[in-house]
Amino acid sequence: MVEDTIIAISSPVGNSLRGIIRLSGPDAFRLVGASFNRRFPFGSWRSIAGVLKINCSKVPVTLYLMKSPHSYTKEDVVEIHTVGAMPLLKSIVEYFTGRGIRIAQPGEFTRRAFLNGRIGLAQAEAVLNVITATNAREHQLSVASLAVDHFTCDVKTLQQELVGLIGQMEIGLDFSDQLEPVRAFGPAPAEAGRGQKTVTGFYPVPQAGDIEVIPAGQVKAALQSIYARTASLLKSGHSANVHKDGIICVICGKPNVGKSSLFNRLVRERKNIVDAAPGTTRDYIEGVLDYRGRRFRVVDTAGLGEGSNEIAEIADRKTKDALQEADIYLFVVDGRRGMSKPDKDIYRRLDPAKTIMVANKIDLGVRPLFSASSAPPPAPRLRRAGLRCLTSARTGKGIAGLKAACHKLVATRLPERSSSAGLINLRQRDSLNRALDALRRARQSVRTGLSYEFGLVDLRRALDALGEIVGTIATEDILNNIFGQFCIGK
């Protein structure tokens, strides 16, 4: 199978300073060389600055030349670095595609890198995540995953522990003839008698001889630990995904405190307000705010505790759903009034650790509550009530501060991904989920006191599932682990 040459813009979509076009395949050097004003230097990895003649225009570029197999795809690769103007980049790509080069399918460079053995499966997927990363924050995560690959490490550790546990359980099955040679009359050994009546009779007596078998209590403890860590790996993947999709930031508060205007103020530049699900006008609406490399999905809720008709009820339920999913609450009160009793009722439903309290409408001045004049409300007073962010959605005052507060809360309070900072994708998540399911079943089998071979069916499944992420463990490896650790053999 001879591969053709592919081309794609590999810098991020959108205007960035530098634009990169990448070509990979047997014709890359020849075709780029033909339009370049200088001769290519020898060597496997070189860069050269010059001018690329595209149709009639001359484009200043730097070329990075990577000879097979010293490239990402292990094929001949040329990278064209130039000004990051999208129309220019597109015209360059069009120029080359007119000369028999094909536009790469999504992820095709990575697929080639993977198929040519440049990168492993886990790495390939991390790379694919870089490609599809939708914002800067996620890019950062992906890079971390490529460099250290904590995720792979964590899964490998779990896998090794599982191999050890499986080995110890197998010993009692495959080598028990060296373990229970003698039957003695007496009460059932503590192990077998658990949860059942102790019956006196002939029972195998474990010998303090050559082999020890792991008691169910220890298996349970080991399984508990492996299970918990697998679950937390999945969860850390979840929080990474929060960042992929954005941090859910819910605006809530009683009616007429200016939630919608605050929402519009926060997401206005993006103009990508997602319309509500059909069926009710009082459903919540959602918009996107990108701020310092993080993506926030800002959700405007219908007023809590309003109305009593059916539609209002549905809307209310939806609001509560949104509240459930939230990473951050922007709890808004009318700055002219401070915290009223209805405000406090709503506030009580929120998790204070995730809540930013906002006093809106500070431009309008406070009338009856704080002072008789229509002067702006005294900030210290509001702050004493916990309302740290003072905003005016109408004038835009304090909005920057609110954004900063959101960012700070994410940075300091939200559970960051622990050591396993890797982005896990759907396939890995699926594997972990299956491992978790298998572990749960295995725990159940062991808990019901079934002989280990039943639990082992699922433990082997769990091992295989982890193997899909970091490489398979063969039976031979399990056996070797046994023979390495336990003195077996008649």
Next chain:
Amino acid sequence: MQYDVIVVGAGHAGCEAALATARMGCKTLVLTMSRDTIAQMSCNPAIGGLAKGQLVREIDALGGQMGRAIDATGIQFRMLNTSRGPAVQSPRAQADRKAYHQYMKQTLESQSNITIMEAMAEEILTEANKVIGVTAKPKNQSNPLNLFTKAVILTTGTFMKGVIHIGDKISTGGRIDEPSAEHISDSLRRLGLELGRLKTGTPPRLHKNSLDYAELKIQPGDDIPKPFSFSTERITQEQVPCYITYTNAETHQIIKTNLHRAPLYTGQIKAVGPAYCPSIETKIERFADKDRHQLFLEPEGRDVPEIYCNGISTSLPADVQEEMVHSISGLTKARFIRYGYAIEYDFILPHQIKPTLGCRRAENLFLAGQINGTSGYEEAAAQGIMAGINAALKLQGKEAFILRRDEAYIGVLIDDLVTLGPTEPYRMFTSRAEYRLLLRSDNADRRLMPYGAKFGLITPEQKQKLDRKEELIQQVKTLLSKRIKQINPDNPLNQFTGKSLAQILKTQDAQLSKLIKLSPELSKLNLTAEVIEQVEIEVKYEGYIKRQVEQIARAGKMEDYRLSDGIDYTKIKHLSNEAKGKLNKFRPISLGQAGRIAGVTPADISVLMVYLKSPSTKSCH
């Protein structure tokens, strides 16, 4: 004289192979160095054991002899793992070594189509890469003879260039006091086969009258011995106990101070031995923290003096062996009948055999037993019967017989051999079988007897008995799934009205035998213990069994991607170099098998999948 099949060797593999071909109608010649060593137990005088017991039942279900032989000649029977689930329970028996040999010898001698010749095979004769005969030197004659045949089954055990070590004493031999086969491996090399070398060992034999039995723990057989063979009604012979003792600090000290004289540590032995069966010197050296090791003292027969010291396999010098044994409680005055020894021998790297056990290099040459890098009588016999069946099928122009991993331990065994390429003697363990809940010793007949019947190795009566059993099992299962209706008010089942008996049976302590007594419909059927056992297992563990069946269905897809034998993997660009090499070497028959080869990654498998689907596939042949 023209034979259909010549079987070289009459050990456990050779006997099963010869019996299978003869019973399938092939004129079979068995070459053995001596009639007195037919089915000789070179090492442990026992048949069965964990996973091995399953193998024996499977051999029996296919129509082999091993199960019947041990049932007739066993002196102590034990079912292992009875405290555990049915899947890991295995029968094991001590054999009367002499009686076992005689039983097998008589079976061979009285089998029509079998001729036995005392001779040593020296050369495989081929013509255009096809076997045509064997050159053999008859016993007590100096001139070799050319014997012509259509197929050869090689079952040479440890005899090919066997070298025996006792301390620094090195001698050639295939077993102690028996000559080795010096020429046959060269003949195989000339055929282009790649050979390797393995090591195994055996412990000392002591005289039974020299042991101090007061110092030993007794290990009795089961009260009701369970037969291996599905055709044995019951075992009636009296049972003999085994004994247990332990090494101690003094023993370990003796070994440690003499390690410099151990061939395993001086570099005298170069081949790799089995990790699961280490010598006592290896145990002491590698597990220094253990203060004692267990020893099973097993009689080699009812009327012979030899006691086999299971647990202290060794190749230490004779004087060290004596000193070491005499330091052990109960053995202080033990008399040696034979010293322990290590043996190195040639084996064929099994990537050169096909899943039929046929050799890639020469048509109609089959290999079975230790020559393929396995260890154990049961593993050998299993390959023997499979090689025999496949040789006969080949000569009859019929389709080859390959058991899958989900059908039998035999399937696991052979699949492992052709994908793993053992670097040490291969032994079966239940953990090697991913579908072990299904591959039980109790259902081997249901799994494999239909095949045995198809090949004519199982009598029609046996098959009918099996069919009747299956019928009853289905009948009982149907009855069990019915909801309980109100019956006579005294019946305790009344409290479960609306539930099915199967549901009751699934509760922890319920027993089918008790339920049967309460159900008039079931008690009418006069069920045998075997039927009750099968139904009970299938119902009680239904969930687990169902999931294993589902797993098989999923994995089956990969087994269905067939890989033709002619693919040149080096031409598949995207495969890793390691995979190219491994695939070209092992030549898997399916994508599933390819995936089991070490060094072939999931990425390689997806490449192969892409390759299998791509239109340019043909160019790689």
